[in-house]
Amino acid sequence: MVLDPPLAKPLVERLAVIGIGLIGSSILHAAKARRLAGTTVASDASEAVRTRATELGLGDEIAPSAAEAVKGADLVIICVPVGAMAAVAAEIGPYLEAGAIVSDVGSVKGAVLAALKAHIPGGAHVIPAHPVAGTEYSGPDAGFATLFQNRWCILTPPDGADEKAVAKLTEVWTAMGANVETMSAEHHDLVLAITSHVPHLIAYNIVGTAADLEAVTQSEVIKFSAGGFRDFTRIAASDPTMWRDVFLNNREAVIEVLGRFTEDLIALQRAIRWEQGDALFDLFTRTRAIRRSIIELGQETAAPDFGREHD
Ligand code: NAP
Numbered sequence: 001m002v003l004d005p006p007l008a009k010p011l012v013e014r015l016a017v018i019g020i021g022l023i024g025s026s027i028l029h030a031a032k033a034r035r036l037a038g039t040t041v042a043s044d045a046s047e048a049v050r051t052r053a054t055e056l057g058l059g060d061e062i063a064p065s066a067a068e069a070v071k072g073a074d075l076v077i078i079c080v081p082v083g084a085m086a087a088v089a090a091e092i093g094p095y096l097e098a099g100a101i102v103s104d105v106g107s108v109k110g111a112v113l114a115a116l117k118a119h120i121p122g123g124a125h126v127i128p129a130h131p132v133a134g135t136e137y138s139g140p141d142a143g144f145a146t147l148f149q150n151r152w153c154i155l156t157p158p159d160g161a162d163e164k165a166v167a168k169l170t171e172v173w174t175a176m177g178a179n180v181e182t183m184s185a186e187h188h189d190l191v192l193a194i195t196s197h198v199p200h201l202i203a204y205n206i207v208g209t210a211a212d213l214e215a216v217t218q219s220e221v222i223k224f225s226a227g228g229f230r231d232f233t234r235i236a237a238s239d240p241t242m243w244r245d246v247f248l249n250n251r252e253a254v255i256e257v258l259g260r261f262t263e264d265l266i267a268l269q270r271a272i273r274w275e276q277g278d279a280l281f282d283l284f285t286r287t288r289a290i291r292r293s294i295i296e297l298g299q300e301t302a303a304p305d306f307g308r309e310h311d
Contacts, residue, residue, distance in 0.1 A: 001146045003177060006035035011171050013038045016073035018066045018088055020044040020053045022134060022239075023105045024079030025143025028058040030176040033145040043069035044140075045080075052140045067095045075172065077129075078104040078116075083245035085112050089119035098123035101165045105131055107192065107242070109156040109185035111249035117158070125165035130154045130188065131178060132196070136237040149177030150298055156185040193253035197246055198261060201254070203235035204243070231306070 015037035017024045024042065031040050042059035043066050044050050054062050063069035070076050070092045078088050085106055096102065102124050106112040109128050116126045133151035135142065153173040157166050170180045183191075210221045210229060221229065247254055271279040294300045301307045 001149050003030065003033050003145055003149065004175075006033065007175065010038045011036050011168065011175060012075040014073045014075075015040045016063075016069045016076045017042040017059065018044075018069060018076065018078045018092070019080035019084075020049050020058060020140045021079060022138050022142040023131065023147075024077075025053070025056070025058050025140045026145065026147040027077060027079065027105075027143075027176070028053075029143050029145035030148060034175050036172060036175055037075070041069050041073065045084075049140055056140060058140060058143075066091050070095050070097075070100070072097060074100055075168070076100060076102045078102070078106075081239075081241050081245045082106045082108050082112060082249045083241075086115035086119065089116050093119045093121055096121060096124045100124045101127055101169055103127050103129050103169055105129060107196065107246050108249040109154075109188040113156065113158060113185045125162045126158065127161055127165055127169050128156045128185065129169060129173065130156070130192070131173070132192075133178070134238075136234055136239075138239040138242070146177065148173070151178055153178035153180050154188055155180060155182045156188050157182065158185075189250050189253045190256075193250060193257040197250055197254050198257045200235055200238060200243055201247070201258070202261075203232040206232050207236040 015031055017027055017031075017040065020028070020042050021044075024044075028040055028042055031037055039061065040059045041061040041063050042053055043063040044053065045066075050062050050064070053059060066088050074097065076092065076096070078085060080088055085104060089102075092102075100123075102116060102120050103126075104112055104116065106128070107130060109130060113126070113128050116128065120126050131148050131151060131153040133148050133153075135147075153176075155166060155169060155173075166182070173180050206229070210216070211218065213221075225233065268280070268283070270276075291300070295302045
C-alpha cells in the first residue's frame with residue numbers, strides 16, 4: 001500500500017501532535033509523506049518517548065511540553081489515551097492560537113467532547129475525530145504512514161461547529177488516505193460499542209477465562225491456539241491503558257450492548273442444550289455473510305486464515 005505523492009501546497013501551516021504513540025506517530029509519518037503541514041511539532045508526556053521520537057525523525061520539532069507544542073499551531077491533534085484528554089486540554093487551553101482547530105483521535109467521543117469543551121477557549125474550534133484504524137502495538141516505533149489508508153475516520157463536530165474547520169479537518173484525514181464520515185458523538189459511541197468496544201471485552205474475557213481454566217494446562221492453550229483462540233489473543237494484546245479508558249468513558253453504550261450480547265449468548269446456550277441445530281445453522285450462515293460484506297468493502301483480506309503463510 002502506498003500513499004499519494006506529497007501535496008504541492010500544505011493544508012495547514014503548523015500541525016501539533018500531542019502524544020507520540022501508535023496513532024500520533026502514524027499521523028506524523030503520514031504528514032511527512034504527504035507534506036500536510038508547513039511544519040510539524042510533536043510532544044509527549046514521557047521524556048523517553050520524546051527522545052525516541054527525535055531518533056526516529058518524527059516531526060520537524062519535538063517540544064518539551066504540550067503547552068509549548070501548540071503555540072502558533074493552526075491544527076492540534078491530541079493523541080493520548082481517552083482518560084488523559086482533559087489534562088492535556090487544560091494544559092494547552094491558555095496557549096492556543098485564536099482560530100486554531102483542536103481535534104483528537106480518541107476511541108470514545110462523548111466523554112472527550114465534554115473534556116475538550118471544558119478546557120478549550122471559545123476562540124478555538126473543537127472538532128473531535130476517531131480514525132477507526134489501529135494495531136495491537138503501541139508507542140512511537142509502532143506507527144506507519146499508511147495506517148489510515150482506506151480506513152474510516154469519524155468526525156463528531158458539536159452542534160454549531162465551524163463548517164470551514166470541519167472541511168479543513170476532513171481534507172487532512174482524506175489526505176492521509178482515510179474515508180471521512182460525520183456523526184454525533186453519542187451515535188459514534190453506540191456504533192463503536194458494538195463494532196469495537198464489546199468485541200475487545202469479549203476477547204479480553206475469553207483469553208482470561210482460558211488462562212484461568214484449571215482443567216486445561218496453559219501449555220495446551222498455547223499449543224492448540226490455532227483452533228480460533230489465537231485470533232482473540234491479537235485483540236486481547238491491545239494496550240491496557242487505552243482500553244481501560246475506553247470502558248470507563250463509554251460505560252452506558254457498552255453496558256447496553258453487553259446486555260443484548262448476554263441475552264443472545266443465553267439463547268445460543270439454550271439452542272445447544274435443546275439440540276436446535278437449525279437455529280445454530282441459521283445464525284452461522286448469517287454471520288458468514290457479514291464477513292463477506294466486510295471483505296467486499298475492502299476492510300479485510302479475502303485470503304484464507306487472514307493471509308497467514310502456511311508451509
Ligand atoms: P499509545 O501508543 O499508548 O500512545 C499514547 C501516548 O500518549 C504515549 O506515549 C503516552 O505516554 C502519551 N501520553 C499519555 N498521557 C499524556 C499526556 N498527559 N500528555 C502527553 N502525552 C501523554 O496509544 P495509541 O494507541 O496511539 O492511542 C492514542 C489514542 O488513540 C487513544 O485515545 C486511543 O483511544 C486512540 N485510538 C487508538 C487506536 C489503536 O488501535 N491503538 C485506534 C484508534 C484510536 P506514556 O506512555 O508515558 O503514558
